[in-house]
Amino acid sequence: MIGQIANILVDGLAYAMFLFIVSVGLSVTMGLMGFVNLAHGAFAMAGGYVVLTATRYFGVPFLGALVITFLVIGAISVVFERTLYSRLYKAGELDQVLLTIGLAFMAIAGITYLFGPIPQHVVLPHWLAGHIDIGLRTVPTYRAFLIVVGFLLVIALWYGFERTTLGAKIRAAVDNRRMAQSVGINVDLLFTLTFAIGSGLAALGGGLSIHLLGLTPTFALVYLVLFLLVVSVGGLGSVKGTLVAALVLGIFDTTGKYLYAEAGGFFIYAIAMAVLLIKPAGLYGRE
């Protein structure tokens, strides 16, 4: 019984951290520019394939591959942001939805062409493969690693968001874009930067999760709904909200899968809908 709860907690936390890492960038960029980016899952998926390529074909160590994917996908996302996204800031959400679904489709097709539709696996480095003793019991090292990385990122993001000038500027722009612009904040540049960091984090999440979820090209759409749920339940532009929503949805989802596997994602979708019906702007969103 205790063992069951501990398993659920470890798996749930690891899953929640993955959800947080991928979703936080989406939340901030959506809060900042109100851009509905359905291609965010594609960046995460692409990140997984960059890690795969780097470790399998170039012999890059796992940690190094994670850094590479953050930088590569972040850089690629800037190209997209400058050439395509920036044209649609003032357009309606329908246009944004269509453009980004289009990009997601193209990404899925392109990756399928390159790697095939079958699930890909990455061999974990030996230091992540086993179990680790945390005193009370042993937990899989990989999951513990995911939780630790997620926790470190939470602290780093909290510090960056709450304690640095850049973070203050982002918060100001999320709260009131026009006011931020009128006090001399270059919102466009700020957006490009947060967009790149957000996409980089998505790629990092995608790379980290390969072993947890498996990697197929359809990752881009399959998990997209979850990322969007985390963002909308947490509230647009709120790092804290994203964390809370990721924890709640991640742990609930895992619990459901342990105890009542047939239900699939039913409960988290029901919970997410209930939250949105009561608080349309999400838990920590601005009404």
Place this chain on the structure above:
Amino acid sequence: MSKPTDSTFLLGRHVDFLLNRHRFKLAEALPWILAIAAFFLLPDRLTFGSQVLIMVLFALSLDLILGYAGIVTLGHAAFFGLGAYTVGLLVIRAGWNEPISSLFAAAAVAGIAGFLSGWVLLRYRGFTLLMLTLATGVLLMELGNLRSDITGGYDGLPGMVIAPLFGVFEYDLYGKTNYIYALVVLFIIFMIVRRIVYSPFGEALTGIRENVRRMHAIGAPVHRHLVVAYTIAAAIAGVAGALNAQTNAYVTLGVFEFDRSAAVMVILILGGTGRLYGAFVGAVIYMVLEDYLAKWSPEFWQFGVGLLLVMAVLFARRGLLGLFEDIGRYISKKRTS
């Protein structure tokens, strides 16, 4: 000729336009003539043809809420799926396999679901509404999976036997009956939709799309209008789903998939939103392209869909029909100048 500047003259012309635009134009017969011609010219492609007609119907229902009322939904497949499952469950679980009454049952179930969900969800706007409609579709799929004892889960309900149409017309191997059946249903519903969009109610929907604040300000019951439109659209989508289940003789949880909501949106955007024949143009082009290119390579087709979407957003926001109009206007302008 001097330019008329008299405002009453202009007003009169505008009223004239409003009064006359619901009259049938000769060009409107064209898609129907082509559909009938296809029946005779492509006898071995009729099964595919009825799939196209069903997608036209589905896209038409989306047009009513997206194109006319301006509601962006990511979960329209929910109603398509409900219609399909109404038919499937009636046949498999209740032994009811008469097709026409099943269509009405599917319209009723989907319509009620549309009314209830619309009544709640249409109070929300923007991203929240997007998420809520998206979640409705996923939730229904999960629910279907949860009760796989009833729905058959991801294996679906195979082996449906549909009774002959009116007890007379058997379904043949070439899909002749199916094609005519789908075409007649499409035509009847199209006439209803046409009547709706040119009615004062249709004008009110367009008003809500163009400027919802102004509609509130003049005291229009915005929420009620939207719910009514959503209910009608849901019922039509249910009929499309029901037709799909009947022509394929099976239904699986795939009907609820996000891909289907996305596909119908692509079709509508491709053809042109807020215009009655956009659904026709979009569905025919999309389905024919898919049929050819997917055989060649599925990835190639999916890449093509993505590219089409991106191009449509960047260069042809009013769809192909809008693009044709623009080109036509450009040519006629050149000719007069």
